[in-house]
Amino acid sequence: MTYGSEHMGFGKMFLLNLGLLITVAYLVNVIYKYAFTKISFKINYFLSLALFIFAGWVCMKFGFQLNKDVIFDLRVVPLIIASGVYMQPLALMVIGVGIGLARLTFGVNDAAIAGLINLSILGVVCAGLSIWMRRSNYRLIVKGAITIGIVNILNTINIAVFGVLPMKKYMLEIVPVTFPLTLVLSVVFALILWDFQIERRQTLELKYANELLRKQTEELRTAKIVLEERANQLALASQYKSEFLANMSHELRTPLNGIINLAQIISESEGGDEAANGDDTPNYGTIIYKSGQDLLKLINDILDLSKVEAGRLEVVQEDVVIAEMAQMLDMHFEHAADRKNVAFEIRIEEGLPCTILSDAQRIGQILRNLLSNAFKFTEKGQVKLEIRKTGASDMMQGEWIVFAVTDTGIGIPEDKHTTIFEAFRQADGSISRKYGGTGLGLPISRDLARLLGGFIRLQSKVGLGSTFSLYLPLTSEMKEQGTREIDPIKTDTVALGSHS
Known part of the structure; x- marks a missing residue:
């Protein structure tokens, strides 16, 4: 080769x-x-x-x-x-x-x-x-x-x-x-x-x-089905609970009102007998009457909260006279202010409309909750209710009326401004032992404010008191929009907070 x-x-x-x-x-x-x-x-x-x-x-x-x-x-x-x-x-x-x-x-x-x-x-x-x-x-x-x-x-x-x-x-x-x-x-x-x-x-x-x-898709589908089933079960259980409590309004209140009425009669009878006999024994009728009133208030709070959750709480639109609302609140808390030796003042800004279209009963319920809290947590100083229109400092769009409740009480830590709006929660566990209360006042007030198309805003510092402001819309357009366009969390205040 x-x-x-x-x-x-x-x-x-x-x-x-x-x-x-x-x-x-x-x-x-x-x-x-x-x-x-x-x-x-x-x-x-x-x-x-x-x-x-x-x-x-x-x-x-x-x-x-x-x-x-x-x-x-x-x-x-x-x-x-x-x-x-x-x-x-x-x-x-x-x-x-x-x-x-x-x-x-x-x-x-x-x-x-x-x-x-x-x-x-x-x-x-x-x-x-x-x-x-x-x-x-x-x-x-x-x-x-x-x-x-x-x-x-x-x-x-x-x-x-x-x-x-x-x-x-x-x-x-x-x-x-x-x-x-x-x-x-x-x-x-x-x-x-x-x-x-x-x-x-x-x-x-x-x-x-x-x-x-x-x-992953199959796992997500399975997880979604499980979550939907659990969510439906929870929603159904919550609905049953809310409907049960809402339907129990008459059954709970009727016998309790009878007990309260009988306790009042006994209290009046005991008061006369003791005055005649000069007896200093405990007035058991008065104790029963006061305990019954406290229990009735608790039941009413629970029922109101349940009605809101069940969507069965109705709002009645009517003309609310601002001056009459202020006068009723002044009469309601006059004795509380005298008893605690705390100054109480109501100011109505000039130029406000005589009436607003809203639900007088629900507005009164919210303001009574806020004022009750203010007096409860204020040992000295003053409690003030100011009724005014929103100004530049409120950073709000549209026309709103503000019911601002200010006190010189104990104040609330900033990290508790949201927690206290959860049902049965307090800013501090010791508060319920010292001052009493169930923690239902503010959750109910928050939900009622939303039903009225408004919201609650809080300003508070520990030791310097608190200001709780109820914002309600003055125009029907703002009432329809409600709080969808409001983001008060981004301001220097915190929305929906208080120390109930």
Whole structure:
């Protein structure tokens, strides 16, 4: 065989090897897509090792046979590719030894033994290169180029040392042809396989993302169903509770009113008898009467709160005379102010309309709650009710009337301005023990204010007293909008807070 024909033979066979490797890679990709994903991981792993060894055997089967014993081919290429695929060094050594043993299937001779030694050494080297690639910070393309170069150079040296051809002939006649071809075709196949890998990786990532999205969607759907069922159960239970309490209004109040009336009669009778006899024994009728009044107020508060929650509390729109409202409140709290020796003042701003369209009963209920709190928590100083229109300092749009209740009492910590509007909550647990009360006054007042189209705003500091302002709309447009356009939390005050 002439030197020129050898060159042509190397080129044709190496290109044939490359085509076969591409075909094998494509078939493996198809088989993996439709078969490997359905089998266990261990079987999948061992089959992949066998495929790399098979690819090396195919290269030798269709390699360039220099003589009856010596075969030149691209059997190192599958080993190079495997070094970038497997993270376990042992797998690369198995592939190297496996391809070397596959060489023995074409005949056991000195050339075959040299091929086994060569591939075994390359397997160990590729295992070391795999460890280096995992720990190195170089780009993948740089690590791949270094690996291809090292394996091809070492392959050439091994053949020169362990091969059966004379070293001079091999180095001067064969290496100048086989080394560039092997190097270039290794790079070409690596790039082709890399493109395959990118496409397969994208497909797998998309499949994984779709599966994950499907599972998350299913979990969200299940969680939504469970939450909806629980929400419906809670809403139904709350509705039953609210309707029960709202319907119990007559049943609770009727016997209690009878007890209170009888206690009042007994109290009046005891008062006359004790005055006549000069007896200082406890006035039990008075105690029963006062306890009954307290219980009735508590029941009324609970029923009002339940009616609001059940949506059964009606608001009656009528003309409310502001002066009459102020006079009634003055008469109601006059004795409380005298008893506690606290100054009580009501101021009505000039220019206010004589009447406003709202519910007089609910306005009175809110203001009585606010004034009761003010007197309860004020030991000295004054309590003041100011009725005015909103000004520039209120930072409000539209026309509003303000009923501001100011006291010089104990004040409220800023971190409690929202908590105290929750039912049965106090600014401090000790307050209920010292001052009494259930914590229902302000939640009811807040809900009533909303029903009237307004809201309650709080300004308070500990030790400096508090100001509770009831804002009610003066125009029907503002009444319809209610509090949807109001965000008093963003001002220097806190909405819907008090120290009930």
